[in-house]
Amino acid sequence: MTALAFADPAVESQAAFRAILRAIASPGAIETCGRGLAPPSPLSPAAAAAILTLADFETPLWIASSLRGGEAAAYLKFHTGAPLAASPDRAAFALLDLERDRLDLKSFAQGTADYPDRSTTVVAETRSLARRRGMRIAGPGVNGTAEIDFSPTPDDFLSQWEANRSAFPLGVDLILTSGIELAILPRSVRVTGGE
């Protein structure tokens, strides 16, 4: 049985879009998104809402191996109509699970100098996500510094992120999701270790 998506697509996807917009405008802020959605496990409602809202038939979606064959992939494909991208660098959106997939920011589309917007927006599922001491975020949209903590964090996350940030205006934006919450690290912010 295929699970249902938004009951009222126009209103609910606009609400989710608004939450995503607020989250990307103030990096590190945690927004509620996807309440009421019941996507097939292990997909979280926030990740499902983000992809249902953003992806459509014109945006290739890349799904990491831990989610690719399952019901979650079929659910996203059915409800968005998005084609599955053959490789991460051809994807407009990507979905992965930090617990089971390796995060490699360089493998995604970075955009081009003329069209930096043609980069991949990565949706990464986390086990926990909180606004507490962990990593420090600074940059546009952050007053001073903000703190964010998510787990699992890949060991080389800080160096990967620094490489991603230094390529600005190219680079990927990272949507972190957990349950019905999400936070976004846009390519413009600097992330440093908290301690």
Next chain:
Amino acid sequence: MLEDVSAENEAAARRRAMGLLARALSSELSGPLEQRFAGHGARELKPVETGLAMLRGRAGGDGAPFNLGEATVTRAVVELPGGERGYAHVLGRDAERARLAAIFDALWQTPHRRRLVETCVLEPIAARLEAERARTSAEAAATRVDFFTLRRGEDDP
């Protein structure tokens, strides 16, 4: 018989069925659904939506394609308990009609129900459409003018 029809025939048959369902009247769908398939158990996978579809045309059948204009189309997707998915796109904004057409598309895909869908739903629709077409062409035929050219002979040597 049904087993050896190729996938292509199957697709053509489904196209025909969906085409007939898309042109059905509400009453042609709701009546049989209540009488014959009351326990269908279909549920909507996506809320029924109304939107616009671009109609494309070609002049003379082989000219360059052009956009003719947009038509209002209502779309429905349903799923039966057995997993068959029915789709319907109907002209206009009648959500109920689109939902019924999608249910019949799903029922048509269930092998043991196809026969019944064909005889109680599709055939009456096809018969009505054929009668309408015959009536229109009869009306047109009544006003037909045949032109004859008489040979006048002056071109002859």
